[in-house]
Amino acid sequence: EPEVTQTPSHQVTQMGQEVILRCVPISNHLYFYWYRQILGQKVEFLVSFYNNEISEKSEIFDDQFSVERPDGSNFTLKIRSTKLEDSAMYFCASSGGTEAFFGQGTRLTVV
Amino acid sequence: QQPVQSPQAVILREGEDAVINCSSSKALYSVHWYRQKHGEAPVFLMILLKGGEQKGHEKISASFNEKKQQSSLYLTASQLSYSGTYFCGTEATDSWGKFQFGAGTQVVVTP
Known part of the structure; x- marks a missing residue:
């Protein structure tokens, strides 16, 4: 069964460093999403991506964040100058138009 | 504007029924329902696109009242x-x- 894969599964980084979270969506999907879930809290929408550009983004998705689809398969989330409060589980999801499939997430820990 | 879910939590005995509600202050195009187990990614259950539509997944079904901008998820047996x-x-x-996403409703089913 096709699945969304995310790497790494866990990343620890020092405050102020840049991180890149990687996602490989399901191959024929056109809609891609990044979500964040702080431990014990709800899933928060960050950004949606369609047709090689951002279609919607939340208030959380400020200049610190950027997304790219560098090679037609990977979908990346870059977080610049990480802060302690960026520690969370980051989920990537892809959709062919209806059902969204989530990856297993990357746990980001900023120390 | 995030949707409002109720109740926050529900404890059921095996075989009992429950209803989870989701309401929005905005006119909705679609409602999606997901279930997340502890430490795992959210898993898609169903999507509702039309007013009054009801869908099912095993003994879990949902309705979408477009006029009231709300959806209910029914856990049966x-x-x-x-x-x-x-x-x-x-x-x-x-x-x-x-x-x-709404804040989530924690469901605990006991033997």
């Missing part, structure tokens, strides 16, 4: 495997592609 946190995700008509 609950099984132990239904335990988890249920999230509704809404997509408003004026922000297609941007999903907002």
Whole structure:
């Protein structure tokens, strides 16, 4: 069964460093999403991506964040100058138009 | 504007029924329901697109009242495997592609 894969599964980084979270969506999907879930809290929408550009983004998705689809398969989330409060589980999801499939997430820990 | 879910938590005995509600202040294009088990990614249950539509997944069904901008998820004859946190995700008509999740409803099914 096709699945969304995310790497790494866990990343620890020092405050102020840049991180890149990687996602490989399901191959024929056109809609891609990044979500964040702080431990014990709800899933928060960050950004949606369609047709090689951002279609919607939340208030959380400020200049610190950027997304790219560098090679037609990977979908990346870059977080610049990480802060302690960026520690969370980051989920990537892809959709062919209806059902969204989530990856297993990357746990980001900023120390 | 994130949707409002109720109740926050519910404890059921195996075989009992429960209803989880999700309401929005905005006109909705779609409602998605997901279940998340502890430490895992959210798993898609169903999507509702039309007013009054009802869908089912095993003994879990949902309805979408477009006029009232709300959806309800029905857990019928609950099984132990239904335990988890249920999230509704809404997509408003004026922000297609941007999903907002509710705070979640924790469901615990006991033997």
